[in-house]
Amino acid sequence: DQQVKQNSPSLSVQEGRISILNCDYTNSMFDYFLWYKKYPAEGPTFLISISSIKDKNEDGRFTVFLNKSAKHLSLHIVPSQPGDSAVYFCAAIPQGGSEKLVFGKGTKLTVNP
Amino acid sequence: DTGVSQNPRHKITKRGQNVTFRCDPISEHNRLYWYRQTLGQGPEFLTYFQNEAQLEKSRLLSDRFSAERPKGSFSTLEIQRTEQGDSAMYLCASSERQGGDTEAFFGQGTRLTVV
Secondary structure (H helix, E strand, O other): OEEEOOOOOEEEEEOOOOEEEEEEEEOOOOOEEEEEEEOOOOOOEEEEEEOOOEEEEEEEEEEEEEEOOOOEEEEEEOOOOOOHHHEEEEEEEEEOOOOEEEOOOEEEEEEEO | OOEEEEOEEEEEOOOOEEEEEEEOOOOOOOEEEEEEEEOOOOOEEEEEOOEEEEEEEEOOOOEEOOOOOOHHHOOOEEEEOHHHOOOOEEEEHHHEEOEEEOOOOOOOEEEEEEE
């Protein structure tokens, strides 16, 4: 039962253009969302997060949008750079308790020069 | 502090052997997590410590798995009688909630191969 879904296994964009990575969730008890970037043979690296009380958070080239009614969030990267090529994971934290992360399966982003 | 450190980075073991992994979290973080990642999947939660107390365990953590965090600092994850299905990347993360925000920082992982 996948509570966090990333339905696109891969995405390819041209350098300088916008990358949009999508994530859907089923559990309305999630109250915090995060995006991680992962290179092969390394651990995930935190990118950006958003609380469920907000609908947008921006950090440099990265913006995360949250649509609670649709249970959908997206990560926008603009402009995309070849160094952004990696696997991106969406993760969610349920209310209360341990703050463990529930991850999606990831989307592999390739930014072409 | 250079972040979360995991050792070893790679471990190859024969089926049936025991293995132990170590995680050194960011020093001021009181929360420590273990996750497991297999090919094509996102990391899956295994267990959680707050200081030295193990407060949550996933049903993925069979009785062959045991984790400890003595003195609330480093943590170890032991797998007894390893099976081929245990082959995965084992990730450790630490975090500390500050105000309304939280971030979990991951180590580079230990890649386990059971042959």
